[in-house]
Amino acid sequence: MAASIPLSSRPSLSAISRVARCFTSASPSQPTPSSPSSSPPLFAFSTNPDLARRQDAERRNVQWVFLGCPGVGKGTYASRLSTLLGVPHIATGDLVREELSASGPLSHQLKEIVNQGKLVSDEIIISLLSKRLKAGEAQGESGFILDGFPRTTKQAEILERVTDIDLVVNLKLREDVLMEKCLGRRICGQCGKNFNVASINVKGENGNPGISMDPLLPPAHCMRKLISRADDTEEVVKERLRIYWEKSQPVEDFYRRQGKLMEFDLPGGIPESWPKLLEALNLDDFEEKQSAAA
Template sequence: DVDGSVPERGVQWVLIGEPGVKRHSYAERLSKLLGIPHISMGSLIRQELDPYSSLYKQVVNAVNEGKLVPEDVVFALLSKRLEEGENGFILDGIPRTRLQAEILDQIVDIDLVVNFKCSEEYMLKMSSESELLHIGNSKGVESSLKKKLRVYSEQAKSVEDYYSKQKKLLNFQLAGAAGDAWQGLLAALHLQYSPINALSSSPKLTA
């Protein structure tokens, strides 16, 4: 069972999951609903692609070689962002490895980790048109996604086990239309959303 207690401060949630599940979109929507910032590691890293950034060379080398950006760079960026003193956050983009999960625990208290899961069929169905245009054919898209899924799966189990032992892992299976998935996610998180409280910074959050 996941510990559903709600802290006095804003929630500090992490979104992880398989490639193609569009975590970023869900993070943005949860951020707006809860009135807390969405911290995207991808965005923080892309900001360092500025040639005038002190971390530029390390980031560019990792990106060009298709490798993960080094942990010291990742957590330097995250720590700097957290120094802005936000009251809660939705974080996506890390952790990708158990080591990153352990380091993250030393920096900040994580309340809940939402793990987005889906079938290969669902992933292919949800693949963006831009991927199809970029690769050129559906078989190429399928091959690319399967490769991403294989790489992700090799790293993900240790992260899932780590948070499961802490009773912080919530597995959420994506299926059906995007609207149905969103409503299902709100139900899983015990959140209530309507056009009325959409205008409020304090949506109902129940344990």
């Protein structure tokens, strides 16, 4: 089994049933019938710790967090689950990149931080995330899957004060595979979609299973427009991994003590990992029912 999952860390049946009710009442492209003016805030960063909990827990969708090293695939799997469950996928990395594409003092500050492989400060991340959540709230969003936040215990404590996290999924992958994945990442300079040109085939040794991952190649019209991210160099990736491992253990322990952490070792690429992740999340039957209803 690719995952080490304490039973207390699995999503509850009530959480899954809430998702099912959301799908039977509305499609992901159509918000549930409630107006933003009559709905309480999803959550906002505030000194009032009860602000986020005004929404009835039985009526909202799942509120999950994805943890994992840079390049492990948090965005890929969080995005797929976002589509399956009908909740927004909020990646703080995307929020930072959106801000980088803008002009102004914050954009210049972020470019220096990112190009050096350093972590963006709590204050900046919280500001960007708060703005995104408020925008989603105005559009009637309920629930979320956070990707890339929290990265420090301080951030986890802030999040704990303002909302209830149902589950934290910690994706894990060996370092040599992570390095190949990060160096193989590409972005289409025109459409902005992410791809990966790395073809990974690592043999098993010292008790570690072998891992194979096919490249995620773009369509022909994007192939000539691929660019590498400025922070995807070997030196920067190594520094980002070092910083992540230094900071991640306390965050994992924070959620492990609460019984919310589910650790999932990726067994390979998407074809191998996706069904096993759904099984670990008790969502394998749910996907089949959704496919049958489509």
